[in-house]
Amino acid sequence: MKGLGCRQLIVAGLCLATLYLLVGGVKAQSGAAPSTLRAATIRVFAQYVAKTEAQNSETLLCGPFLWVDRLSEKERGEAFAKLKGGAAFMQRISVKEDGTKLYVPGGLIHDWKGIIFIPQAKIDEVLRILQDYDHHATYYAPDVQRSRIETRDGENFRFFMRFRRQKVVTVVLNTEHEVTYYRDSPLRAHSRSSALRIAQVEDPGGPREREKTPGEDDGFLWRMETWWRLEERDGGVYVQNQVVTLTRDIPTGLAWLIEPFITNIPKETLEFTLQATRKAVLNSRKV
Numbered sequence: 001m002k003g004l005g006c007r008q009l010i011v012a013g014l015c016l017a018t019l020y021l022l023v024g025g026v027k028a029q030s031g032a033a034p035s036t037l038r039a040a041t042i043r044v045f046a047q048y049v050a051k052t053e054a055q056n057s058e059t060l061l062c063g064p065f066l067w068v069d070r071l072s073e074k075e076r077g078e079a080f081a082k083l084k085g086g087a088a089f090m091q092r093i094s095v096k097e098d099g100t101k102l103y104v105p106g107g108l109i110h111d112w113k114g115i116i117f118i119p120q121a122k123i124d125e126v127l128r129i130l131q132d133y134d135h136h137a138t139y140y141a142p143d144v145q146r147s148r149i150e151t152r153d154g155e156n157f158r159f160f161m162r163f164r165r166q167k168v169v170t171v172v173l174n175t176e177h178e179v180t181y182y183r184d185s186p187l188r189a190h191s192r193s194s195a196l197r198i199a200q201v202e203d204p205g206g207p208r209e210r211e212k213t214p215g216e217d218d219g220f221l222w223r224m225e226t227w228w229r230l231e232e233r234d235g236g237v238y239v240q241n242q243v244v245t246l247t248r249d250i251p252t253g254l255a256w257l258i259e260p261f262i263t264n265i266p267k268e269t270l271e272f273t274l275q276a277t278r279k280a281v282l283n284s285r286k287v
Contacts, residue, residue, distance in 0.1 A: 005132050037215035037222050037249040041107040045246045048095065048102065048109055049225050052244055056227050063233055065188060066240055067116055083117040083238070088274045090114040090267060107222065108249050110266040113242040116274040118281050123232040124191060126239060129280045130191070130228065131181065133159040139280040143272055145172070155181040165269065168263045171220045172204040174211060187232040195224040219248025220261060239277055
């Protein structure tokens, strides 16, 4: 440290100490102050989901079946070019009410939809992958660490998944879901899934592993609702997915830590899920 004065050395030492404390805190735990899911937050989210459900039901009846078919001719051409090239086509849906940003007390709603094209695939092949929850930890690794079917009654499934996501912080969640599949025609199908339980895991894989009480945690994921659609055409299958999630809001002073996870993870997770589905179906055809 040649050329540094005593005061500069002290400042540099304090900066390094602060950095080590911050990094250590992030590694040890999320670093976020605990947050409690409030009844008012749940109520606004439920209203938003009901509105989304009504919109999806309407398009199932009146079409078009895939959301990309509602785009302008130019946008549709660009979208299908990307899809045929193997990319996922994504869109964020603005969370609004009466044209203004929806106020969610203590929380944030994230609404993303995406679609991907699987060439030469058949709709039954895609359904087999989606419904094979006992092997989702293989198809969707590393995001899914564990998965299993808990019950099945025809086209109704209840399944468990352990999710792991890392972005500045690492978050592990134990989740239980219920999903129902519907066959609309020989070439079309859709499903509706809800997360029944989401519990953040503390010290995952460690000696003191435990679940935090749902709704009384760091608030990285409180609710998740999912809509899938499949359509076989153009020599393959289009796979569409819309996911609406609820997280905590971004507290003052912790934006650097929480915002990257909360705002980016919904899009990244959806895109990963679509691409992993495509890969799993294509690999199954090689066997």
